[in-house]
Amino acid sequence: MEQIDFPKIYVVMGVSGSGKSTVGKALAAHLGLPFFDGDDFHPPENVAKMAAGNPLDDTDREGWLRRLNQLAVEHLPKGAVIACSALKESYRGLLEAGLEGRVEWVVLLGSYELIHKRMAARSGHYMPPALLKSQFEALEVPAYGIHLDIGLPLEEMMETLLKKKGPEKPGPK
Known part of the structure; x- marks a missing residue:
């Protein structure tokens, strides 16, 4: 990865089960x-809704995204890594408000089948595999950022991530 002249906020994004926490923790450690x-910052109502098998809507997500933005702003002086689905461009806009040019997007991509299999194998998470379809339907894959294939081993994803900077997000129009 190129020399950083100022701290950045790295947002590791993708659908549930794509490995955001695993990649994010590895990046933060490095x-x-x-x-x-980001899952730790959902209000109890959101967690209950997802646990009941109901997908969140834009209204449910707004306060959560604003809280994650606040967290990012608070950590801007030194930098941070945040795992967040950030499925839609409008969500990414809320997340980076006041941080323009300081966010590096890490986009985790994989097939529905692979991610569903991973979700079915994990335990103790409130997000049921049945909601994965709604996440894929909502996902707007950005052209910018560093795109990683989650089918690769973590070591290969980290190698790619650490040596490559993704395309820049277009500026405001």
Whole structure:
């Protein structure tokens, strides 16, 4: 990865089960930055809704995304890594408000089948595999950022991530 002249906020994004926490923790450890899992910041109502098998809507997500933005702003002086689905461009806009040019997007991509299999194998998470379809339907894959194939071993994904900077996000129009 190129020399950083100022701290950045790295947002590791993708659908549930894509490995955001795993990649985010590895990146944070390598860069010596704090790691925050966006799932830990959902209000109890959101967790209950997802646990009941109901997908979140834009209204449900707004307060959560604003809280993650606040977290990012608070950590801007030293940098941080945040795992967050950030499925839609409008969500990414809320997440990076006031941080323009300081966010590096890490986009985790994989097939529905692979991610569904991973979700079915994990235990103790409130997000049921049945909601994965709604996440794929909502996902707007950005052209910018560093895109990683989650079918690769973590070591290969980290190697790619650490040596490559993704295309820049277009500026405001």
